[in-house]
Amino acid sequence: MIDFGYTLNPSSRINLDNFDRNKFEKLSKSEPDVLLCIGCGSCTASCTAGKYTDTSLRKAILSILDCNEKAAVDFAASCLLCGKCTLVCPRSINTRNLLLSITKIYGKKQ
Amino acid sequence: MxxxxxxxxxxxxxxxxxxxxxxxxxxxxxxxxxxxxxxxxxxxxxxxxxxxxxxxxxxxxxxxxxxxxxxxxxxxxxxxxxxxxxxxxxxxxxxxxxxxxxxxxxxxxxxxxxxxxxxxxxxxxxxxxxxxxxxxxxxxxxxxxxxxxxxxxxxxxxxxxxxxxxxxxxxxxxxxxxxxxxxxxxxxxxxxxxxxxxxxxxxxxxxxxxxxxxxxxxxxxxxxxxxxxxxxxxxxxxxxxxxxxxxxxxTETVLILFRNAGLKVTKPRKGFAEAEIYSCPGCGLCIDACPMNVLKKNVKYSSVYFIRFLRRHNTRKINEIAQKCLMCGKCSSICPVSIDSCGIRQAQRETITNILPYDYGFLKKPGLYPVPQPDCSTDPGKEKVLYFAGCMTHLTPAIIKAMTGIFDAAGTDYYFADENGGLCCGRPLMLAGKTRAAREVIEANTKMIMDSGCNTMILNCPICLKIFREEYSLKGIRILHHSEYIEELIQKKRINVKKNNMSYVYHDPCELGRGCGIYEPPRNIIKMLGELKKAGKERKESICCGGSLGSITLNYHDRNKITEDSLDSLIINNPENIVTACPLCYKTFGNMAEIPVMDLAQAVNKNIIKNKQI
CATH class of the missing domain: 1.20.950 (Fumarate Reductase Cytochrome B subunit)
Incomplete structure (x- = not known):
């Protein structure tokens, strides 16, 4: 590729056709609290692993809704399950189970 | 004849x-x-x-x-x-x-x-x-x-x-x-x-x-x-x-032989666990003991029914119950056969979560922790304290402030390991069944602690304390909960506390009492501060605060009911303050109690006599 001296941002287009309804229903059955999230970001702000990586529950949930499953699993991959986010969540979401459910349903088993 | x-x-x-x-x-x-x-x-x-x-x-x-x-x-x-x-x-x-x-x-x-x-x-x-x-x-x-x-x-x-x-x-x-x-x-x-x-x-x-x-x-x-x-x-x-x-x-006799030989649960349904499952006498003492049973719908989550489903190989039910449990250990502690049902639950969780993908590459990055230069000049007998607050304590800065106040009053030379945010201890991962992942965290923490050259480690959080004592191999390092350390400081007259006319009730955190067997040090300290009142259920039978990290699927509403029940049992003798020794209990009670809740460190720091040299 010729370097023209400028870059393009990756496409941020959301293709809702990629949304896997079955998986999301499975997720909301496994942890109904996923529907409560208001995306405030308290979880990310308090995250222990978030200091070293870009672990973020908020972004993981958003990525699922934006049909980007792989990104969602990546945002949850470094979680230490310490439970700080559960305590700070203004909606009292059971975050630990939500994170485990996301990896369980969207991630590939090792 | x-x-x-x-x-x-x-x-x-x-x-x-x-x-x-x-x-x-x-x-x-x-x-x-x-x-x-x-x-x-x-x-x-x-x-x-x-x-x-x-x-x-x-x-x-x-x-x-x-x-x-x-x-x-x-x-x-x-x-x-x-x-x-x-x-x-x-x-x-x-x-x-x-x-x-x-x-x-x-x-x-x-x-x-x-x-x-x-x-x-x-x-x-x-x-x-x-x-x-x-x-x-x-x-x-x-x-x-x-x-x-x-x-x-x-x-x-x-x-x-x-x-x-x-x-x-x-x-x-x-x-x-x-x-x-x-x-x-x-x-x-x-x-x-x-x-x-x-x-x-x-x-x-x-x-x-x-x-x-x-x-x-x-x-x-x-x-x-x-x-x-x-x-x-x-x-x-x-x-x-x-x-x-x-x-x-x-089977109970066989189980006793196995247990005295030091065997532990490794698989949820086979080997030692099978001996435990068949040794359950189904007496039902654990039904009344289980904190979840304040809600009638949760009776089926008791250990006795869990074991019954295990016997029947009913995987769906087994998984549901295993994930719901608070892992407070009360059922095991009062069980006449001492069945380690929490161990079986943890092994069952492993079958679900240990296969999930994770990425802890960041643990290997250099400079994860700011490790201090080991101080070689001083004599080896000198106390070198490492203070590890833990995740939960970082959400309750009041406890950290009280701890540093006590350290200063005692003149302790300490190193605050996770002052700017450290790692988790690995216990929550262990409890969730992700043992493989937990081992990686343990390894990273062990390296940090051994590099620091400390010989005493002070922890605020009983959740950390349990795993540091049981799973870490930290040779030559005394691992103390802050209640034990403060008791030692008072006994050695390194700090002095004054007695006031307040009354306190002490809540035994699950992981500290049943988990690590520490019941007396916090009580001894409170007796020096004021009057210690009895709770309805205490020591071995203390009720979980409801905030436990052990449960994976228990929702906020159900947890609240447990907290209410636990608080009712604590305030039965009308104390003026609730004292606990776990940041998680402190935070859970703090939201709901009508009387002041404080950590042991806070209670001590409030009543410390400063400038004792003068």
């Missing part, structure tokens, strides 16, 4: 013999299966423990105390203890005496399984000779003991509250068959021996029965039917045993 029946056999022994052979075969196969499934290292441990005199003595003591006399239940509630002990000990003595009688009086029948059981039918004896009368009395005495136990058991089925149990287990079908067979065995034995007493002799109980019934029953005709019924009841009981809770009568 002579054989009454030539050949020493009658057809009525058949149901009993069939039951015994079936049970024996079942037990043998089960035992071999368990041995096959435990790791080979554990098998070696078991073998060594069986020939070590110290463990042999411990095994014998535990078997007598737990299986026969049920000391643990006696301590809880004497009547309930008597009910269990009378049946177990009485029955054991009946069997033992039966064998002694055979060995003494008809030695040629030694080794015939049914002979001691139906001894009275086969052997005629005089009750007025001393040795005959002696055994008649003993046999009748222990039979009476068992009968009293059975009577209590029947009463318990209908009104368990008399025995201190609000709820009791709902028996399954096999349990019911076993239960009714057990209830009928001993009355039938009494009748059978009573009807035979005219021929074979009898003691104070059986002879009296004989005299009462002789006039209008024509005892001789009833001899065979009652012996048949007795034998059938025994046979039925033995056939029901492997499928019911009564299996614990035999």
């Amino acid at each position: 002579k054989d009454r029946i030539i050949g020493g056999y009658d057809n009525f022994v058949l149901p009993f013999m069939a039951g015994v052979i079936f049970l024996g075969a079942y037990l043998l196969i089960g035992f071999v299966r368990i041995l096959y499934n435990i790791p080979s290292g554990d098998r070696k441990k078991l073998l060594i423990s069986l020939i070590t005199p110290k463990t042999i003595l411990k095994n014998i003591r535990d078997i007598i105390c737990d299986c026969l006399i049920h000391v643990k239940i006696f301590k809880r509630k004497a009547l309930l203890g008597y009910m269990h002990a009378s049946i177990a000990f009485g029955w054991f003595m009946l069997i033992l005496l039966g064998h002694i009688e055979v060995a003494l009086f008809v030695p040629e029948r030694n080794g015939i399984l049914y002979y001691p059981v139906f001894y009275r039918y086969f052997v005629a004896e005089q009750h007025h000779t001393i040795r005959g009368g002696f055994f008649f009395f003993l046999m009748d005495f222990f039979l009476l003991m068992v009968l009293s136990g059975i009577t209590l058991a029947i009463i318990k089925r209908f009104r368990s509250i008399i025995f201190g149990m609000k709820r009791t287990t709902k028996p399954s079908l096999a349990d019911r068959i076993g239960l009714y067979a057990l209830w009928s065995i001993f009355p039938l034995r009494l009748l059978a021996e009573g009807f035979t007493a005219g021929i074979s002799g009898g003691g104070f109980l059986t002879n009296s029965i004989h005299y009462v019934f002789a006039s209008f029953f024509g005892n001789d005709l009833n001899i065979l039917p009652t012996w048949w019924a007795y034998s059938i009841a025994l046979g039925l009981f033995f056939f029901a045993m492997p499928f019911s809770r009564y299996m614990h009568i035999v």
